Amino acid sequence: MKKSEETKQKILETTIDIISEKGYAPTTTKEIAEKAGVSEGTIFKYYGSKKELLRQIVQKTLKDFKEYSVNEAIPEVFTSTEDGSSQEFLRELMKERAKFFQKKDKAMQVIIQETMIDETIREIFREKVWSEMTRVSDQIFDRAKQAGEFRDFDNRTLRRAVFGSFLFYIIFEGMLEVDDSKEENLAEEIEKTLNLILSGILKETLIQE
Amino acid sequence: MKKSEETKQKILETTIDIISEKGYAPTTTKEIAEKAGVSEGTIFKYYGSKKELLRQIVQKTLKDFKEYSVNEAIPEVFTSTEDGSSQEFLRELMKERAKFFQKKDKAMQVIIQETMIDETIREIFREKVWSEMTRVSDQIFDRAKQAGEFRDFDNRTLRRAVFGSFLFYIIFEGMLEVDDSKEENLAEEIEKTLNLILSGILKETLIQE
Amino acid sequence: MKKSEETKQKILETTIDIISEKGYAPTTTKEIAEKAGVSEGTIFKYYGSKKELLRQIVQKTLKDFKEYSVNEAIPEVFTSTEDGSSQEFLRELMKERAKFFQKKDKAMQVIIQETMIDETIREIFREKVWSEMTRVSDQIFDRAKQAGEFRDFDNRTLRRAVFGSFLFYIIFEGMLEVDDSKEENLAEEIEKTLNLILSGILKETLIQE
Amino acid sequence: MKKSEETKQKILETTIDIISEKGYAPTTTKEIAEKAGVSEGTIFKYYGSKKELLRQIVQKTLKDFKEYSVNEAIPEVFTSTEDGSSQEFLRELMKERAKFFQKKDKAMQVIIQETMIDETIREIFREKVWSEMTRVSDQIFDRAKQAGEFRDFDNRTLRRAVFGSFLFYIIFEGMLEVDDSKEENLAEEIEKTLNLILSGILKETLIQE
DNA sequence: GATGAATGAGCATTCATTCAT
DNA sequence: TATGAATGAATGCTCATTCAT
Numbered sequence: 001m002k003k004s005e006e007t008k009q010k011i012l013e014t015t016i017d018i019i020s021e022k023g024y025a026p027t028t029t030k031e032i033a034e035k036a037g038v039s040e041g042t043i044f045k046y047y048g049s050k051k052e053l054l055r056q057i058v059q060k061t062l063k064d065f066k067e068y069s070v071n072e073a074i075p076e077v078f079t080s081t082e083d084g085s086s087q088e089f090l091r092e093l094m095k096e097r098a099k100f101f102q103k104k105d106k107a108m109q110v111i112i113q114e115t116m117i118d119e120t121i122r123e124i125f126r127e128k129v130w131s132e133m134t135r136v137s138d139q140i141f142d143r144a145k146q147a148g149e150f151r152d153f154d155n156r157t158l159r160r161a162v163f164g165s166f167l168f169y170i171i172f173e174g175m176l177e178v179d180d181s182k183e184e185n186l187a188e189e190i191e192k193t194l195n196l197i198l199s200g201i202l203k204e205t206l207i208q209e
Numbered sequence: 210m211k212k213s214e215e216t217k218q219k220i221l222e223t224t225i226d227i228i229s230e231k232g233y234a235p236t237t238t239k240e241i242a243e244k245a246g247v248s249e250g251t252i253f254k255y256y257g258s259k260k261e262l263l264r265q266i267v268q269k270t271l272k273d274f275k276e277y278s279v280n281e282a283i284p285e286v287f288t289s290t291e292d293g294s295s296q297e298f299l300r301e302l303m304k305e306r307a308k309f310f311q312k313k314d315k316a317m318q319v320i321i322q323e324t325m326i327d328e329t330i331r332e333i334f335r336e337k338v339w340s341e342m343t344r345v346s347d348q349i350f351d352r353a354k355q356a357g358e359f360r361d362f363d364n365r366t367l368r369r370a371v372f373g374s375f376l377f378y379i380i381f382e383g384m385l386e387v388d389d390s391k392e393e394n395l396a397e398e399i400e401k402t403l404n405l406i407l408s409g410i411l412k413e414t415l416i417q418e
Numbered sequence: 419m420k421k422s423e424e425t426k427q428k429i430l431e432t433t434i435d436i437i438s439e440k441g442y443a444p445t446t447t448k449e450i451a452e453k454a455g456v457s458e459g460t461i462f463k464y465y466g467s468k469k470e471l472l473r474q475i476v477q478k479t480l481k482d483f484k485e486y487s488v489n490e491a492i493p494e495v496f497t498s499t500e501d502g503s504s505q506e507f508l509r510e511l512m513k514e515r516a517k518f519f520q521k522k523d524k525a526m527q528v529i530i531q532e533t534m535i536d537e538t539i540r541e542i543f544r545e546k547v548w549s550e551m552t553r554v555s556d557q558i559f560d561r562a563k564q565a566g567e568f569r570d571f572d573n574r575t576l577r578r579a580v581f582g583s584f585l586f587y588i589i590f591e592g593m594l595e596v597d598d599s600k601e602e603n604l605a606e607e608i609e610k611t612l613n614l615i616l617s618g619i620l621k622e623t624l625i626q627e
Numbered sequence: 628m629k630k631s632e633e634t635k636q637k638i639l640e641t642t643i644d645i646i647s648e649k650g651y652a653p654t655t656t657k658e659i660a661e662k663a664g665v666s667e668g669t670i671f672k673y674y675g676s677k678k679e680l681l682r683q684i685v686q687k688t689l690k691d692f693k694e695y696s697v698n699e700a701i702p703e704v705f706t707s708t709e710d711g712s713s714q715e716f717l718r719e720l721m722k723e724r725a726k727f728f729q730k731k732d733k734a735m736q737v738i739i740q741e742t743m744i745d746e747t748i749r750e751i752f753r754e755k756v757w758s759e760m761t762r763v764s765d766q767i768f769d770r771a772k773q774a775g776e777f778r779d780f781d782n783r784t785l786r787r788a789v790f791g792s793f794l795f796y797i798i799f800e801g802m803l804e805v806d807d808s809k810e811e812n813l814a815e816e817i818e819k820t821l822n823l824i825l826s827g828i829l830k831e832t833l834i835q836e
Numbered sequence: 837g838a839t840g841a842a843t844g845a846g847c848a849t850t851c852a853t854t855c856a857t
Numbered sequence: 858t859a860t861g862a863a864t865g866a867a868t869g870c871t872c873a874t875t876c877a878t
Contacts, residue, residue: 004837023326025234029873039839041875050873109325116322116384117232130385150410157401158410160374160382167380168373173365175325176339192366200409201359201367213862238848248864253849422858441744443652447852457860459854468852527743534740534802535650548803568828574800575819576828582795583787589794591787593743594757610784618827619777619785631841656869666843671870 008046011036016057020106023113024054054114058121061107062128068100069132086144091194093140094166098190101170112171133163165193217255220245225266229315232322233263267323267330270316271337277309278341295353296407302349303375304399310379311395321380342372374402426464429454434475438524441531442472476532476539479525480546486518487550504562505616511558512584513608519588520604530589551581583611635673638663643684647733650740651681685741685748688734689755695727696759713771714825720767721793722817728797729813739798760790792820 014036018027029050033040047053074093101108114121141158144150150158169189223245227236238259242249256262283302310317323330350367353359359367378398432454436445447468451458465471492511519526532539559576562568568576587607641663645654656677660667674680701720728735741748768785771777777785796816 007838023232023234025232026326028871030871040873041839042837044874045838113322113325116318116325116380117235122384126385130381151405151408153401153405153410156382157398157405160377160402161370161405161410164375164377165369165373167377168369171325171376172339173369175331176335189366192362193369196360196362196366196370196409197406198410199360200405201362201370201407216862237846239846249848250850250864251862254863259848425859441650441652443650444744446850448850458852459860460858462853463859531740531743534736534743534798535653540802544803548799569823569826571819571823571828575816575823578792578795578800578820579788579823579828582793583791585795585798586787586791589743590757591783593749594753607784610780611787614778614780614784614788614827615824616828617778618823619780619788619825634841655867657867667870668843668872669841672842675870677869 007038007042011038011043011046012057015053016107016110020109055120057107058111058114058124061104061111062124064104065100066128066132086140086147086149087198090140094194095187095190098186102186161197165197216247216251220247220252220255221266224262225316225319229318263323266316267320267333270313270320271333273313274309275337275341295349295356295358299349300403303403304396307395307399370406374406425456425460429456429461429464430475433471434525434528438527472532473538475525476529476542479522479529480542482522483518484546484550504558504565504567508558509612512612513605516604516608579615583615634665634669638665638670638673639684642680643734643737647736681741682747684734685738685751688731688738689751691731692727693755693759713767713774713776717767718821721821722814725793725813725817735797788824792824
């Protein structure tokens, strides 16, 4: 990597670090410059504006996410579950996604934060994540329902259950349970949660079909 | 209500409205003053500082939440599920809570936003919501497991599934699916989601006991 | 004294108290109102503006000073030194003035402070104090020199010596030597200082006449 | 001097100019910026806060004063009065100090003003000026009394006479006698005043020894 | 290419002042 | 008469942004 690329990268990483802690608005370019070891001018040389710096962080992270999904996660899942059930497929998919989240931990925090606040970011999120998530999960759910593997819940309800527990884990447990055994196995947690969602909480099945 | 109380209340409501749209930091006291129809001075007369205004919004909302829980939600749930199962209890409880969220919609948005960013607010949230949520759900889950009604998932996994889908509904669906049939019945959505979580997605139960 | 006069007086005294500690500018009308036990509105009812309140403090104090000079100090001095020397007269006069300063301690601080800063106040000071001080001291000095009692210093130099040591005592010793024996006898201090000035520091007289 | 140092210096001088006329509190940073030909931001870049700007003015002036005393005034005085009397020494010392005051005229006004109002500044003044003045004058006075040159006044009374007339000259004559022959010789005024104080006003010495 | 000095619009906050009650 | 709610101009200060070097 060229020197200038390194500098640019350093700025980006530093910004993600700081913003994920205190949010975008209260983070100053001065602070970023100091922690990144460059002058404020340099930030503007590379990114034009503070807002643009944020946009590039979001865009880059979501592009990475998409690339990861397409190039690594889904092929990997396909291979390992080739002739398997939808259930197996979903299980592997969630684990792959979780890996990404875990690696891009702070950047994802930034994205969720800003998605809640900024319409521009929200739009990017909608386009890059939400639509893809909806599309892929619709495919899985539809196939599974057709195959008689899943009960007949509508896709939105299914999505809510599958992704919601994941979201809860990311946002609240990570943020609020400070001193907890953070080193617990993510894959195992996903496993347990999906088990629950797939098999249900109750001993006696509630729904008569 | 006295005139001065009305003014104070008007400021609070206006602030919640604006902050829930754009977040705390980029909202200016000038903007609040204009939309609330008071002078900037008045805001500081009543709330001392912008930060304090936020703190009071959070505190008041969470106090209302607690009072609602204790005075309305839980008694109501107890009465209606007196000799019922834990499942029934949980179901009613979630519906009652959802009602509150729906009513305090914007204020809750503010709280979730700031919880992600501000350690002070995070602390309040931890004390007022998280600990209470943990305690109450532990009771329900433990009782249900002892009664042989629930499978033997650990409480954290159970919590993740139950509250996560709820969170997903609040944060993402509300925020991202703009043009959707918002008037859909909340109670019904809760019902469907809990059915899923309680009975599981799969037709054949996964777990052998 | 009528109730309203009492209120007015209370405001004035409170203001003098506070201003003498922190100066006019950083003292707020809110602070005055609170310490005086009235509403802010009342202050403006009586004094019209903060500036006017200051002006009235200065004017009143200097009017008191003048009245004291004319009605008490000078007659008292005349009586007690009727056929005495100028030296005796000066000595008594300084002691009488010192009594006033001691009594009006804080108000005089306010006046000296504001005289240094505000041209309006400076003008009042010039008219009420400086001109009178100059006039009276000129009379005493001239008479004493004519009588061969005083050496032939010009009046300004004489004034500087006589009033300067007094000023130094008021401003710096009072302000800077915090823990000192404040209860020391003012009259005695004046006495010692005037002795010095009248007789000189040196054992051998410097000036040959 | 570097450009940035010049800017910093310009701000300082402009501030001294304005504050010495109207005092610290009513002087606005906007006014300083305009008169100094810089932006308000620049002031805060260099001095952090308005209060800090004042503190630096006071500190710098008093540091200059101390350096002047030690490096110029006292050596100069020692050389010129090497085998002379204490009287001669005191005389020269006062003249040297007066030179400094005359040069730093406005800055000294600022210091005296703020010393009367602000405890922080008062503390700096106590440490830097008052203690040194007390120490040096004690030495001179003690030596002179031991040598039988001075009468037996206590040091505080001596100080009051010597510095008081000086103070009076600085504060009141400079401030109140606007149209006067300001170009009069400072050295000569000091001379006359010290003559008076050393030899006394009276023709006949008052004190019998 | 990178700096850092300088900017100025915009912010939260203060406070003397007004006025209906 | 006295209050205290409300004001809004003005303040100290911040910070993204520019640009000469």
